[in-house]
Amino acid sequence: MKLNELNIREAQAKLVAGEITSVDLTKACLERIKEVDEKVHACLNVYEEMALLEAREADLRREKGEKGELLGIPYIAKDNILARGTKTTAASKILENYTAPFDATIIKRLKEQGAVLLAKANLDEFAHGASTENSAFGTTHNPWDLECVPGGSSGGSAASVASDMCIFALGTDTGGSIRHPASLCNVVGLKPSYGRSSRFGLIAMTSSTDVPGPLCKNVEDSAIVLEAIAGQDKNDATTIDKEVDDYKDNLKNEIKGKKIGISPEIVGQLSGESKEIFDEAKKKFEELGAEIVEVSLPNAKYGVPVYYIITPSEISSNLGRFDGIRYGMSSEETEDLTEFYSKTRGKGFGPEVKRRIMLGTYALSAGYYDAYYLKAQKVRTVIKEELDRALEEVDVLITPTAAGPAFKIGEQSDDPLKMYLEDMFVSPPSLAGLPAVSIPAGFINDMPVGMQVIGKRFDEKTVLNFSYIFEQATDYHKKKAKL
Ligand code: GLN
DSSP, X not given: OOGGGOOXXXXXXXXXXTSSOHHHXXXXXXXXXXXXXXXXXXXXXXXXXXXXXXXXXXXXXXXXXXXXXXXXXXXXXXXXXXXXXXXXXXTOGGGTTOBOSSOOHXXXXXXXXXXXXXXXXXXXXXXXXXXXXXXXXXXXXXXXXXXXXXXXSSHHHHHHHHTTSSSXXXXXXXXXXXXXXXXXXXXXXXXXXXXXXXXXXXXXXXXXXXXXXXXXXXXXXXXXXXXXXXXXXXXXXXXXXXXXXXXXXXXXXXXXXXXXXXXXXXXXXXXXXXXXXXXXXXHHHHHTTOEEXXXXXXXXXXXXXXXXXXXHHHHHHHGGGOSSSSSSOOOSOOSOHHHHHHHHHHHHSOHHHHHHHHHHHHHHSTTTTIIXXXXXXXXXXXXXHHHHXXXXXXXXXXXXXXXXXXXXXXXXXXXXXXXXXXXXXXXXHHHHTOOEEEEEEEEETTEEEEEEEEOSTTOHHHHHHHHHHHHHXXXXXXXXXXX
């Protein structure tokens, strides 16, 4: 096995035993990036020199007796997460030359623990999308089939883990962007509860649902990374003062007799092989001793329409800061300020970003606010309460993650509504702020599909526990893309 193929636990064992150094591990990942990223295009910028320096430093720290699960472990971060001294473009032309002046809290925490940043990963521009086709710097290809999308918006992060360019990656999830590409690339993608991991230093999309989280090769690694990045941050007032659970120690808890909720309304939307895979997962959980309980979620189907009112509304406000003066690219000088703004933004933003700014501005404007934004917020509350109620009866809920396996590049890109429907299962937990993970659950025509496990707010522990037990009883996560 090549070093870049290791997971966190395996790599750490070799580091501790002195069999390898972080420099060896980092070099193996950098070589893998050189070998396959021309085809995959998961990375926007690779920081070879910086990574090797950080790796050397991690090795020195270890020599001095320091220990830690992430000490010397190389990772890749989505390019809407600020890491000091790296370009942070959010895959947008408007930020093409923007270099981050500080570290996001999650990057800072990983640095403190000695993790090694290798590269910044591709995404849909400003994280708007479900395929990475909206990146201003080219689409990422799915390592399982290079003609297919990797999902999105954290498509670069998911593809980099699936093709072993790194040991783990960071993504952000606003309405599915960690879970969706995880499902399409056969990796584990964890969206923590809103407020569990700090948003400080993320390029804001939809501030009321944005959450950063890990994309990993297995559930245990996800628990390790979450433990490292989670917790209160004084720079993000929505993170709360609640102790971070010991996720690793609870992975093996007994799930016999515990309850899993399945919604007939959601199952009713499934057909063909997607349904077979979901039924198989349900059966597996029953074999493992969990009790399956029907829970009604009649309003989950409004997740997509509600999300696509709220998200553009917040985007239209959040992206107001990209005016050509404070950040990034500026249009050539003009006499008139309004013209300056419109030229900069006209050139700097891609079509999907513009579509969302227009939709959001419309939904928030006088006369339409009540009919769209306010109504959407009310339905959001209904969805949230419905999920909370269901989760009072059961320990976790399960659904498929995505509408299906990866689709061909270009197949859906001129049909925004179809693209938005990719989010039908992942948007409700985002609107409700609940933790949710996507884990490998099967294959359709050799392409991976995931299952989503949703838990109570701040109960990542249980979500990871159920996911781990399922993973250990199945082989899906062991299958690797052949590149
Ligand atoms: N597909 C969703 C969107 O386009 C997901 C975005 C996200 O989670 N960043 O909005």
